[in-house]
Amino acid sequence: MPTRKRRILFVDDDPLALRGFERAAEAYEDDWEVYLARSGAEALHLLAQMPADVLITDMRMPEMDGSALLEAVSRRFPGVVRFVLSGNTEEGKMLETARLAHQFFAKPCDMAYLYQRVEAACRLRERLNSPQMVQLVTGIKKLPSLPTLYIRLMKALQSEDPTPPSRSARLSLRMLP
Amino acid sequence: MSEQDREAVGQYLALIRRLFDAAPICISVTDLEGRYLYANPALCQLLGYRLEEMPGMHIEQVAYPDQQEIQANRALRQKALAGDFSQYTLERRYQRKDGGVVYALLQISLLRGEDNAPLFFLAQTVDISARRVMEDALRQRLNELEAVNTLSRALRAASSEEELLSLFLQSVLSVVGGSSGVILWRQPPSRALRPLARCGVFEQLAVPALGEDLPARLFEGGDVYIGGALKDDPNFPPQLRQACGSGWRAVCFGLKSAAELLGVVLLLLPLTRPVEEAEQRLLNLVAEIGSNAVTRNRMHERLQASYQDLQREINQRRDVQAMLAREKEVLAVSLLSIREGLISIDAEQRITLFNRAAENITGWQAEQAIGKPLASVLRLLPSRASAAAADPLAYLLKWEAERQRAPLTARLPTLERSDGQKLLLSASVSPVKSREGRLLGHILIFEDATEKMRQEAQHALSQKLESIGQLAAGIAHEINTPIQYVGDNLHYLQRAFERMSEMLTEEERIIVARQGSLLTAEDVAALHALRQEKKIERYIEQVPPAIAEALEGVERVRKIVLAIREFSHPAAKEKAMADINQGILTTVTISRNEWKYHAELETDLDPNLPLVWCRIDEINQVVLNMIVNASQAIQEVLPKDGGQKGSIRIATRCKDDRVQIVIADSGAGIPEDIRSRIFDPFFTTKGVGRGTGQGLALAHSIIVQKHHGRILVDSQVGRGTTFTIELPIGSQEEGESEHANP
Numbered sequence: 001m002p003t004r005k006r007r008i009l010f011v012d013d014d015p016l017a018l019r020g021f022e023r024a025a026e027a028y029e030d031d032w033e034v035y036l037a038r039s040g041a042e043a044l045h046l047l048a049q050m051p052a053d054v055l056i057t058d059m060r061m062p063e064m065d066g067s068a069l070l071e072a073v074s075r076r077f078p079g080v081v082r083f084v085l086s087g088n089t090e091e092g093k094m095l096e097t098a099r100l101a102h103q104f105f106a107k108p109c110d111m112a113y114l115y116q117r118v119e120a121a122c123r124l125r126e127r128l129n130s131p132q133m134v135q136l137v138t139g140i141k142k143l144p145s146l147p148t149l150y151i152r153l154m155k156a157l158q159s160e161d162p163t164p165p166s167r168s169a170r171l172s173l174r175m176l177p
Numbered sequence: 178m179s180e181q182d183r184e185a186v187g188q189y190l191a192l193i194r195r196l197f198d199a200a201p202i203c204i205s206v207t208d209l210e211g212r213y214l215y216a217n218p219a220l221c222q223l224l225g226y227r228l229e230e231m232p233g234m235h236i237e238q239v240a241y242p243d244q245q246e247i248q249a250n251r252a253l254r255q256k257a258l259a260g261d262f263s264q265y266t267l268e269r270r271y272q273r274k275d276g277g278v279v280y281a282l283l284q285i286s287l288l289r290g291e292d293n294a295p296l297f298f299l300a301q302t303v304d305i306s307a308r309r310v311m312e313d314a315l316r317q318r319l320n321e322l323e324a325v326n327t328l329s330r331a332l333r334a335a336s337s338e339e340e341l342l343s344l345f346l347q348s349v350l351s352v353v354g355g356s357s358g359v360i361l362w363r364q365p366p367s368r369a370l371r372p373l374a375r376c377g378v379f380e381q382l383a384v385p386a387l388g389e390d391l392p393a394r395l396f397e398g399g400d401v402y403i404g405g406a407l408k409d410d411p412n413f414p415p416q417l418r419q420a421c422g423s424g425w426r427a428v429c430f431g432l433k434s435a436a437e438l439l440g441v442v443l444l445l446l447p448l449t450r451p452v453e454e455a456e457q458r459l460l461n462l463v464a465e466i467g468s469n470a471v472t473r474n475r476m477h478e479r480l481q482a483s484y485q486d487l488q489r490e491i492n493q494r495r496d497v498q499a500m501l502a503r504e505k506e507v508l509a510v511s512l513l514s515i516r517e518g519l520i521s522i523d524a525e526q527r528i529t530l531f532n533r534a535a536e537n538i539t540g541w542q543a544e545q546a547i548g549k550p551l552a553s554v555l556r557l558l559p560s561r562a563s564a565a566a567a568d569p570l571a572y573l574l575k576w577e578a579e580r581q582r583a584p585l586t587a588r589l590p591t592l593e594r595s596d597g598q599k600l601l602l603s604a605s606v607s608p609v610k611s612r613e614g615r616l617l618g619h620i621l622i623f624e625d626a627t628e629k630m631r632q633e634a635q636h637a638l639s640q641k642l643e644s645i646g647q648l649a650a651g652i653a654h655e656i657n658t659p660i661q662y663v664g665d666n667l668h669y670l671q672r673a674f675e676r677m678s679e680m681l682t683e684e685e686r687i688i689v690a691r692q693g694s695l696l697t698a699e700d701v702a703a704l705h706a707l708r709q710e711k712k713i714e715r716y717i718e719q720v721p722p723a724i725a726e727a728l729e730g731v732e733r734v735r736k737i738v739l740a741i742r743e744f745s746h747p748a749a750k751e752k753a754m755a756d757i758n759q760g761i762l763t764t765v766t767i768s769r770n771e772w773k774y775h776a777e778l779e780t781d782l783d784p785n786l787p788l789v790w791c792r793i794d795e796i797n798q799v800v801l802n803m804i805v806n807a808s809q810a811i812q813e814v815l816p817k818d819g820g821q822k823g824s825i826r827i828a829t830r831c832k833d834d835r836v837q838i839v840i841a842d843s844g845a846g847i848p849e850d851i852r853s854r855i856f857d858p859f860f861t862t863k864g865v866g867r868g869t870g871q872g873l874a875l876a877h878s879i880i881v882q883k884h885h886g887r888i889l890v891d892s893q894v895g896r897g898t899t900f901t902i903e904l905p906i907g908s909q910e911e912g913e914s915e916h917a918n919p
Contacts, residue, residue, distance in 0.1 A: 012658075016726050020662025023669035023723055060654060062774045062822065087657030088650060107657035108664050 005033045006122055007050070011043045011057035011069065012085075021056075024111035031119075040064030040072070047077050053125075054118050059086035059097060070100035081121050085109055203281075203302035209258065209295055211236045223281075223304055225274035241270030241278055244449075257287045258295055268305070280309035317455045324352035324459065325466060332470040341474050343374040345467050346442065350376055352463060353428070353456065355444050357421075360432075361387055362440035370441060378445070382420050387413075392438050395429050401460045402429040403452050407445065424448050430464035434472040442467065516624070521609070523618040526551045526570060538602075538625050540595035555621070556593040557602070565593060570619060573606045589626050601627045648801075651770030655737050659730035666727035673716040673723070680711045740766040744797050754907070755793035757836060758782040761827055764800045772808040772825060775815055776842070781828040789836050790907025795879045796838075800827075802872040803840040803900050810844025810898060831906075835886075838902040846894035855890070880904070 010021040018036045025034045035052065037043035041064055043055065055073055059066035070082050084097045087107040097104055103117060194215075197204050203220035207213050216224075216231035224231075224239055240247050246269055253265055264286045271279040284301045328348045335341030342360045350358050357377025361370035361384075368389040372379065394412050395402040404410045404427040408418055413427065425445045431438050442464070446452065512519055518535035522528055527550055531543040539546070539554060546554045556565035557572050566572040576590055589601040604623035611617050684707070687700050696704075708714065740763045765778060772778055789796075804825065811823030823843040830837050847855060856877040880886040884904055892898040 014658055014662075016729065017658055017662045017665075019722070019726060020665030020669075020730075023719065024665035026669060027672055058658075060770070060774060065774075085661075087654035087661070107654075108660040111665060111668055 005031055006054065006118070007033045007035060007052040008054045008056065008118065009035045009037060009043060009046060009052040009080075011037045011040065011055065011061075011066075013038060013058065013061040017058070021111075025115075027111065028115050032115075040066075040069035043069060044072055044076070047073065047080065051077065052080055053122060054081045054083060056083045056085050056114070056118075059084060059088050067097060067100060070097065074100060081118075081125065083114075083118070083121075085114070203304070205231075205300045205302065207236055207298045207300065209297065211254065211298075214297060220302055223273075223279060223302070224271055225277075239271050239273075241272045243270065246270060253285075254298070257285070257298075263287045263289070268309075278306070279304060280306040313455070317459070320352070321459050321462060324348070324463065327352070328463065328466050328470070332466070332474075335470075335474065338471065338474055338478070339373060341470060342440075345470065346374045346376050349442065349463050349467070350444065352459065353444060353446065355428075355446050357425075357445040359384055359443050360440055361391075361443060363389075363438070373440065378421060382417075385414055385416055387441075392431055392441055395441065396431060400430055400464060401457050402427070403457065404428070406448055421445060426452075428452060428460065430460055431468075432464065432471055433468045434475060439468075439471060518621075518623045518625075520546075520551070520555065520621045520623075521618060522551050522570070522621070524616055526618075528554060529618065534624075538594075538600065538623065539592065540598070551621075558591040558593055558599070570606065570621075573604050573621065576604070577606055589630065600625050601630050603629070648767060648771065652737060652741065652767060655767075655770045656734050659733040663727045663730035663734075666723040666730070669723050670720060670727070673720050676711040676716060677713065680707060680713055683707050736766055737769075740764075744794065744801070752790050752792050752907075754788040755791055755796070756786075757789050757791075757793075757796065757838065757904075758784075758786055758829055760793045760797045761800055761829065761838070764797045764804065765827070768801055768804045768808075771805050772811075775808055775811050776823040776825045778804075778825045778827070781826065783828075783830045786829050786831055786836060787906055789904055791884055791904060792879075795883065796904070799876040799879050799902065800838065800840070802876055803902075806872060807840060807842030807844060807898070810842050810846070813845040814843075814895070832903075834906050835903045836906055838904075839899060840902075841897060841899040843897040846896055846898055847890065847892040848894055852890060852892060856888070 008025065010018055010025075012018050012021070015038065018038065022034055022036060025032055035046055035050075037046055039061060040057075043057070046052070047055075055069075057066050057069055061069075064072075066084060066086065070084070073080055073082055082101045083103050083105065084101040085105045085107060086097070102121065105114065105117070197215070197217045200217060201219060203223055204215075204217045205213060205220050206215040213231045213234050213236065216226075216228070218228055221228050221231055226234075226239075236250075237247055240250070250267060250269055253267055257263060257265060264284070266282065266284050268280070268282050271281055273279055282303045282305045284303075286299045288296045288299055290296050328345065331344040331348045332341055335344050342362065346358050346360050350356060355377075357379055359372050359376070359379040360374040362373035363370055364373075367386075369386040370389065370391060371386045372384040375382075375384070391412065402412075404412065406423065407413065407421055407425045407427045408423045410418065410427055424447060426448050428444045428446050429441050432440050432442060512530070513532050515532065516534055518538040519530065519532040520528055520535050521530040527548055528546050531541070531546040533543075535541075535546075536543055541554050552565070552567060552569055555569045557569045558564075559566055559572065573590065589603055592600045592602045594600065602623045603626035604621060607620045607622075609617045609620055684704060687696070687704060691697075691700065743760075743763045744767050761780065761782060765780065769778075804827075807825045811825070815821055815823060825843075826839075826841045828837075828839045828841075830839075856873050877888060880888050880902055886902060886904040889901040889903070890898065891901070
C-alpha cells in the first residue's frame with residue numbers, strides 16, 4: 001500500500017490527447033495523481049516545482065521534442081521513470097528513444113495496460129529502496145545485452161523437451177562454468 | 178760540166194719548162210724557204226694570178242688563212258728537209274687572189290742534188306674543190322644526222338624539262354664542238370630569262386638574269402644569232418661579257434613551243450673559228466629539235482599528268498565502289514537485324530522491304546508481306562473504330578504530327594497482328610525522295626511499345642505510392658494520436674455509464690422500497706451520498722465533452738483516410754474537370770504531420786476558382802512535393818531548440834485563362850547558382866535518405882509536359898522561396914480531350 005498516490009505526468013502537444021489521458025486515468029484516481037503538460041518546457045517547469053514519479057511523453061512535438069525532454073529529465077530528474085507514448089512508429093526514432101526512455105509504448109495504447117506497466121515499474125523502484133540504488137538504476141541509459149548462450153540456455157530449459165536438440169547445443173552446455 | 182753539157186741541160190730544162198708550161202696539171206717549184214721559183218700557167222690560172230706574179234711569192238701568201246692548216250704544212254716541209262721522207266701528199270686550201278677558196282690535193286717532192294743537199298720542192302697540185310664540196314656536204318649531212326640522232330636519243334632519256342635541257346645543251350656543244358654554254362629559260366610568271374642548264378665556264382659563272390627583250394634583239398636577222406667578239410657584244414650585259422673573257426663569240430638560238438619562245442641557248446665558240454653556213458643550218462636544225470623535244474616533253478608531261486589523274490580517279494572510283502558495296506552489305510545486315518521493325522514501301526504503298534523485327538511484331542513473314550499493299554499487312558486500329566485504318570500511312574503521319582504537338586498524351590496506335598493479337602506501336606515515318614525531290618516511298622520504323630507502356634504506367638503508379646510511402650510514418654502518427662484519445666474517451670464513457678447505471682439501479686432500489694410513498698430525508702441523504710460516491714456530477718459535466726472529443730478524433734481519422742484515398746485516387750487515368758482547391762486541402766491534410774511541428778500553414782484559396790482540366794492526382798502530388806520541400810527548407814533555418822515556427826502559405830487565384838497555385842515558404846531559399854538546376858532529375862541538395870532528386874523533376878514533367886503549364890521560381894536566400902504553378906484552365910486542350918475521351 002503506497003503511502004501517497006503516484007504522480008504521473010503526461011506530456012503531449014495535442015490538448016485532446018491530454019484530456020483523453022486525464023479521463024482515461026480517472027479510473028485509477030485512487031492510485032494516481034495525474035498532471036498534464038502541453039510542451040516539454042511546461043513539463044520541466046512542473047517537475048521543478050513538484051517531483052513526479054513517472055513521465056509519459058509524446059515524441060513529435062514542436063519546439064522541444066520528446067528526445068530533448070527525455071534527455072533533460074534524465075539529467076535533471078534522474079529519479080523519474082521515463083516512458084514514451086508515441087504515434088510515431090519510425091524505427092529510427094524508436095531506436096533513438098530506446099537510449100533515453102525506460103519503456104516505449106505506441107499509440108494507440110490502452111490505459112489499463114499503461115497502468116499495469118507503470119505500477120510494475122514503480123513497484124520495482126520501491127523495492128530498490130535505497131536512494132543510491134534508485135539513482136544508479138534509473139540513471140542507466142543502456143544495459144549490456146544478454147549473452148547468446150544465456151538466451152539459448154533459457155530457450156532449451158523452457159522447451160517442452162529439454163534434452164539438448166543437437167551436438168552443438170550439448171557442446172555449448174558443457175562449456176558452462 | 179762542159180759547155181756542151183750545160184747547153185744540153187739548158188735545152189733539157191727548156192724542154193721541161195715547155196712541158197710544164199703546157200701541162201694541164203698545176204706544177205710549181207719552190208725554194209727551200211717556200212718561195213715560188215716557178216708556177217705553171219695552170220696553177221696561176223687556178224689561183225687567179227698572172228704568170229709573172231707568182232715567182233717570188235711565198236706559199237703561205239696564197240694559203241687559206243687557217244693557222245692550223247698552215248702549221249701542218251710547215252711541219253711537213255721541215256720533216257722532209259730533215260730527211261724523214263722525200264715525198265709527201267697533203268690536202269690544203271688556197272686563197273685565190275680574188276679571195277675564193279680552192280681545195281687542193283698536193284703531191285710534193287723534195288729534190289736533192291748529187292751531194293744529197295736539198296735543192297727545191299716540186300709540187301703537183303690537183304684542184305679537188307668540187308670533190309671537197311661534195312665531201313663536205315656529205316660529211317655535214319652525216320654530222321647532222323648523227324647530231325640529230327644523238328640529240329633525239331639523249332633527249333628521249335630525259336625525265337624532266339630541266340634534265341632535258343641539260344642533256345640538250347651537252348649534245349649541242351658536242352655537235353658544234355664547243356665546251357661552254359648556258360640555256361636561259363623563262364620561268365613564269367617572270368618574263369626574264371634565267372640560267373637553267375649550264376656547261377663549261379657557265380658552271381662557275383654567276384649568270385645574271387637577262388631582260389625579256391634579249392631574244393627580240395638577237396633574232397632580228399634570223400633564227401640563229403652569230404655574234405662578233407663577245408667582249409664587245411652590246412647585246413649582253415657587261416658583267417657577263419667581262420666574266421667570259423676575250424676570244425669568244427656568242428652563238429644563240431631560241432627554243433620554242435607552239436610559236437612561244439621559251440628560252441635562249443647561248444653557246445661560246447672561239448672567235449678564231451668561223452661559223453660556216455652549214456653550221457648555221459645545223460644550229461637551225463638543232464634549235465628545231467630542241468624546240469620539238471621541249472614541246473614533246475611538255476606534252477608528255479601533261480599526258481603523264483592527265484594519265485595519272487585518270488588513274489587516280491579510276492582508283493578512287495574503285496575504292497568508292499568497294500566502300501559502297503561494303504556499306505550496302507552492312508546496311509542490309511543492320512536493317513535486317515535491328516531491334517525495331519522496318520518496312521519500306523514504294524510510292525504505291527507496296528511493301529518493298531520487311532525486316533526480321535517487322536516479322537516478329539506483325540506476325541507476317543517477309544516473303545508474304547513483300548509486294549503486298551501496306552494496308553493489308555499493317556492493320557492499325559483507330560481508337561474509336563473496330564475496323565483497321567484504310568490508309569495506315571496517312572494514319573501514322575497524322576499520329577506523328579499529333580505526337581509532336583503533345584508528346585505525352587498522344588495515344589499510341591494499336592496494331593492487330595496476323596494472329597489477331599493486339600499491340601501498341603510506337604512508330605516513325607520518313608519519306609524517301611529522289612534527288613530531284615520526287616517521292617519514292619516511305620520508311621516505317623516501329624516497335625512494340627505495349628510492354629513499355631505497361632512499365633511506364635507501373636512506374637507512374639509506383640512513384641505515387643512512393644510519395645505516399647514517404648508520408649506513411651507521418652500519416653500513421655496523424656491517425657494514431659486521435660485513435661488514442663478516441664479510445665481514452667470511450668473508456669471514460671464506458672466507466673461513466675457503469676457508474677450511472679449503478680447509480681440508477683441504486684436509485685431504483687430506494688424508490689421501489691418506498692412503494693409510492695414520499696422519500697424520507699434519509700433517502701434523499703443516501704441518494705445524495707450515492708451521487709457523491711459515484712461522482713455523478715462530474716460525469717454529467719465531463720461526458721458531453723468526452724463524447725464530442727471522441728467524435729472529433731473519429732472525424733480526424735475519417736478526414737485523413739479520405740484524404741489519402743483522394744490523394745492516391747488511382748482512377749484518374751484521363752484528365753477531368755477537377756477542383757484544385759479541394760485537391761490542395763486534401764494534400765495539406767495528409768501532409769499535416771510533415772509541417773505542423775515547424776510551420777504554420779495558411780491557405781488563401783480563391784472561392785471562385787474555376788474547375789481545371791487536369792489529372793488532379795498528379796497536381797496533388799506536385800503540391801505535396803512543394804509542401805514537403807517548403808517544410809524541409811524551413812527546418813534548415815529554424816534553430817534546433819528554439820520555439821519558433823516558419824510559415825507556408827498556399828494561395829490560388831485565377832488569371833485570365835490560367836489558374837495559379839502559389840506556394841510560398843519562409844525557408845532557406847535556393848542559392849542563385851543552383852536555381853537553374855532544381856528541375857533536373859536526381860538533382861538534390863538534401864542529405865542521403867531525405868531526397869531522391871525526383872520531386873521537382875517530376876513536378877516539372879507533370880506541370881510543363883503533361884499539363885502545358887509553367888512553374889516559376891522566385892527565391893531569396895535566407896528569406897524563402899515562392900513557387901508559382903500556372904495551369905491552363907483547359908480551353909486549349911479541347912482537341913486533345915475529344916481525342917482522349919472517345
